Amino acid sequence: MTEAMPPLGAMPESFDYHPPTEPWLSIIHLDDDLVVLDKPSGLLSVPGRDPALSDSLAKRVQARFPGSAVTHRLDKDTSGVLVMARNKRALAHVGQEFEQRRARKAYVARVWGDVAGESGEIDLPLATDWENKPRQRVDHEAGRASRTRWQVIGREAGVTRLQLEPLTGRTHQLRVHLRAIGHPILGDVFYATGEALAAADRLQLHAHWLEFAHPGDGHVVRYEAPLPF
Template identity: 60%
Template sequence: MNVPADNCPIYNPPLEPYVSVIHRDEDLLVLDKPSGLLSVPARHPALKDSLASRVQEDYPNAQMINRLDKDTSGLVLMSLNRMAHARIAAQFEARTVQKLYTAVVWGNIAEDQGSIDLPLSIDPENKPRHRVDMVGGKAAQTNWHVVERLGERTRVKLLPLTGRTHQLRVHMKAIGHVILGDEFYADGEALNAASRLLLHAETLTFCHPDGNDVTFTAPCPF
């Protein structure tokens, strides 16, 4: 996030739609977060607006289960009671939730599919950026496959097996195909090729607190 000289972050989250609810029941809300909106409030007073705070205007007891980066769009879950929160959060912790993302990356990927297994850590000199760290990094794995080749760019599906901060963004950069519009990891043509980060959390599959396996999808907006 850009920060001007007075240390007040530039933050202009989208207002339409204010909140997009894909599904609601007695246990949880399934939401489609737009790019540019924080999942939860940040410490700076200028960063109070978030998906969580908006939802809590109507559902005061709602609690965030999973989060997305500000610039990533797509599916976010919020619980409506403690039991639901515990059961779904435990699945994220155990890595049994299947998460599928769509991204458009720079360059023409030659292979049809692949796996990335590179440990990650925060870059201490460039926070909040992260980096591949073969010595002190935490394990991170991502599977990917090509959906469409578009000349100098490629549409891909990304399946993260772990949930590290900026994992998909750093992993795609590490294999030479940075995600378009990524203000942290792209530059030049790749940065200017899109007005937003072209990364979208499209599908979540998990066990609902009622015991049934469920899949929710938020259609990719790009």
């Protein structure tokens, strides 16, 4: 399921940051330990270094629920489920769920082209592309092991809808893996080109659900964010 891909162009130019404000917060679940959110595309998970990038999901949540802390992040242009912990015990617990790979998560993506087959796994090592940071790249010599499980859940004209389950947690993993097999995610300003880039006005990648043991009672919970596309 590979095909020749055009070379990536220059890095996207600096942009004006205009994060969405309506709704200000979309809360999926709230209890004494967690606040689970549906992060919109275009909003940073945490503040950037530049003061112009200070607005973020984390800051918005902390203004309403002081002491809350991020347990994981989503790329600015990725939407979907993001969990913040409301106390140190919950933060440590959820952090361990991710670190020990007990947490499971699935994304939905719309990708360019007709993906051959119905399911499979991408196993390609990834490393930072230092000359084009923050881009990442496949690197068979210095890359870290990276695995993504995929399943076709829908087909359109020249576009495939996939459910993606990252088995490792590398930066831009899903975006680079799909680009590497010839099926970049639609609207991806870092890894798509030409028609694939122009096919959507936002990155077509959404964190659909997240499953882990709750820090309160240890029971496995699953939180879902409705699909926006």
